[in-house]
Amino acid sequence: MKKSIKNYNLDDLKEELKSINEKPFRAEQIFKWIYQDKVNSFDDMTNLSLELRKKLNDNYDLRNFKIVNKLESIDGTKKYLFDVGDEGNLIETVLMSYHHGYTICVSSQIGCKMGCKFCASTGIPFSRNLTSGEIVEQVLAIERDLNLRISNIVFMGIGEPLDNFENVMKSIQIINNPKGLNIGARHISISTSGIVPKIYELADKKLQCTLSISLHSSNNKTRSSMMPVNDAYPIKELIKACKYYIQKTNKRISFEYALAKDNNDNLDDAKELVKLLDGMLAHVNLIPINQIENGNYKKSTNENIIKFRDYLNDHGIVATIRRELGSDISAACGQLRRQHLKNK
Numbered sequence: 281m282k283k284s285i286k287n288y289n290l291d292d293l294k295e296e297l298k299s300i301n302e303k304p305f306r307a308e309q310i311f312k313w314i315y316q317d318k319v320n321s322f323d324d325m326t327n328l329s330l331e332l333r334k335k336l337n338d339n340y341d342l343r344n345f346k347i348v349n350k351l352e353s354i355d356g357t358k359k360y361l362f363d364v365g366d367e368g369n370l371i372e373t374v375l376m377s378y379h380h381g382y383t384i385c386v387s388s389q390i391g392c393k394m395g396c397k398f399c400a401s402t403g404i405p406f407s408r409n410l411t412s413g414e415i416v417e418q419v420l421a422i423e424r425d426l427n428l429r430i431s432n433i434v435f436m437g438i439g440e441p442l443d444n445f446e447n448v449m450k451s452i453q454i455i456n457n458p459k460g461l462n463i464g465a466r467h468i469s470i471s472t473s474g475i476v477p478k479i480y481e482l483a484d485k486k487l488q489c490t491l492s493i494s495l496h497s498s499n500n501k502t503r504s505s506m507m508p509v510n511d512a513y514p515i516k517e518l519i520k521a522c523k524y525y526i527q528k529t530n531k532r533i534s535f536e537y538a539l540a541k542d543n544n545d546n547l548d549d550a551k552e553l554v555k556l557l558d559g560m561l562a563h564v565n566l567i568p569i570n571q572i573e574n575g576n577y578k579k580s581t582n583e584n585i586i587k588f589r590d591y592l593n594d595h596g597i598v599a600t601i602r603r604e605l606g607s608d609i610s611a612a613c614g615q616l617r618r619q620h621l622k623n624k
Contacts, residue, residue: 284342285310310325322336343413345362345363345418346365347360357377359372360418369408373387375422384419384422391405397507398540398570412451419455419461420461432463436469441471470492479522483528492533492534495537498553498555500514530561532562533560538567539579539584539585540569543577563599568602
């Protein structure tokens with residue numbers, strides 16, 4: 281089976297080319313063709329020799345995704361369902377438009393092991409991790425389809441990024457490389473449900489990416505009922521890891537908090553959250569929860585969401601309410617894939 285050339289970062293590709301008796305500098309040329317010119321074929325790489333193009337065709341492929349479905353919201357959000365090319369495996373990717381540019385929400389796994397009760401990916405079997413090339417291809421596929429440049433990447437799609445740590449890190453090397461997609465680390469955000477050992481590992485890398493923590497509650501009982509990962513890594517351990525991350529990187533952490541009616545959205549919950557995050561370099565992103573099929577959680581009232589935000593801001597915790605995008609096109613992670621599988 282041919283290897284996907286997109287699975288190599290620049291240094292690895294240089295070594296790979298040596299193994300087929302080619303000069304390492306050719307790797308930079310190939311990178312430019314793939315990530316800047318966005319070609320669909322090795323034959324389009326016209327400054328490479330015919331011999332090298334034949335070697336590339338014989339041993340590698342570009343592994344471009346096929347678009348299975350594409351939905352567009354009235355607010356301009358676009359949701360893609362991609363066929364990754366093996367056994368009908370499908371992933372979702374979302375493109376969002378802001379005044380500062382285009383943001384893409386990428387998936388890191390096919391399915392998810394975390395079992396969060398408010399997520400549409402829950403209940404769909406986990407298949408495998410995405411390779412680094414498959415993560416990057418989500419960006420390329422949308423840029424090719426719409427002829428635009430994406431300026432921000434968020435690892436908040438299907439899957440737990442820190443459960444696929446090595447491939448996510450390698451994809452960031454390609455995304456961040458000036459000869460690759462050339463998207464600055466400050467424009468990349470990694471979201472985790474709280475895989476504590478990997479937060480320490482990520483901190484030691486001292487990347488300038490933003491870390492987002494899916495918190496959703498300040499007490500273990502409520503959080504465990506929403507997120508089984510809390511049984512393995514309870515809040516005390518998670519916050520300790522977060523403080524280590526802040527100390528190592530001097531970067532603010534964004535805490536994601538999905539507000540569910542009569543579950544975690546009253547003032548007592550807000551007071552608990554203020555106490556938990558006191559003194560930390562932190563921002564709270566309040567999310568009006570998306571109700572999913574067969575889900576037990578309902579969106580909090582607008583009144584409660586605003587009261588919650590105002591209480592946090594009044595007590596020294598910077599909090600904002602996430603703008604709701606794509607609600608008319610099943611924007612929550614996993615909903616489009618779930619519907620496709622159900623129809624199938």
